[in-house]
Amino acid sequence: MLLLLLLLLLFCESFTMRSRFTNTSAECSKEFCSSIRGWLTAKGELNLDIQLNRTLRNGLRTTITLLQLIDGKERYQTLFSYDMDTCKTLRELLQSSLMKVWLRNVFKYGNLAERCPIQPASYNVRNFQLENHSIPAYLPAGSYRLHDTNYYGKPKGRHRRSVATFILDIKFY
Template sequence: MTKLYLGLSCYIDMAKFTALCCCLMLCLGYLEAARMSRYVVQWRQFDCFNHWGIVKNVSCRVDSTNEQWLSADFELSSTVEAVRLKYKLVVPRMLATKTDMVLFESELDGCKLLRDGVAQNRLVGIVLKNMLKDSNLARRCPVAPGQLYFHNVSCLDGFPAFLPETEFTAYLNFYAANGNDNVQTILRGNIMEYHRARLKQHFF
């Protein structure tokens, strides 16, 4: 029988120790799954502002029948060789100051993000994964001309548990290589407990 020495003449059976660790990991997994099943992201606003000449017919919207879904459609009249993404997430401070706090803000290479499918910021990676679930966007650059779409985006899938119930505003700005042409998007929503969201939909 293998034992682990913990000091002060204290030993623990390795098999029992391993079983205990596995049990703790399993419990934490169940707690996380339960937490995620209780919460929804309810969108209030999804606006797009197009300042890029080759981007046409932009439509950004919250689903009228399900406020947990976002959709966007647009048309490219020319090939996009490169794109930069600037993003910022803002939440209210937990004080009576009525001021906002920037939770994170950064910039990255959009083509690299598409190609690798991962990002240093976990939230950005989660958003990208959910956006591409129902989209015809190529997973690499250059992006060819044509009609492109992102439909039924629900960003709670895989969402981390560190954010409490809160309002938030996300800014996503897509820039051309020249730094001038861009499409700016603003998303506002709430992370809400599932039953609270259902009551709000029913009565309001």
């Protein structure tokens, strides 16, 4: 989830469009979490509660996919998909001064872990929103879906162990 929120900010440039989260869902494997809940406020801000029961160590991977809704129907077209080593990405981002600023912006909305290993604890995000000037300038107004999958295993392997999945629907207008 942290990388999902971070990528929302990383691909953002100054622009005048606004955004609103329109739907969210969150699932976590019982092997790793005892509970997970995501919901939106009336203003379209994201809230998330996660009860992590098992330490997440090196080897954790994240796939983030951005999809665009086509023709206002339930058909989506993939715009991009990135698969990354979660712990390595966090370490590298914390070393970059500009990235560190963006990470701090994500962290101000909750108590998400900043480094691996990620210890068992209750984590939350409260009232997360994209600031109006931080909409990706290359995206036209419309509806999008951001899909975040966290797992152990190889990116294209058959024996992936799911940790958690988050989906965010966003409207840019």
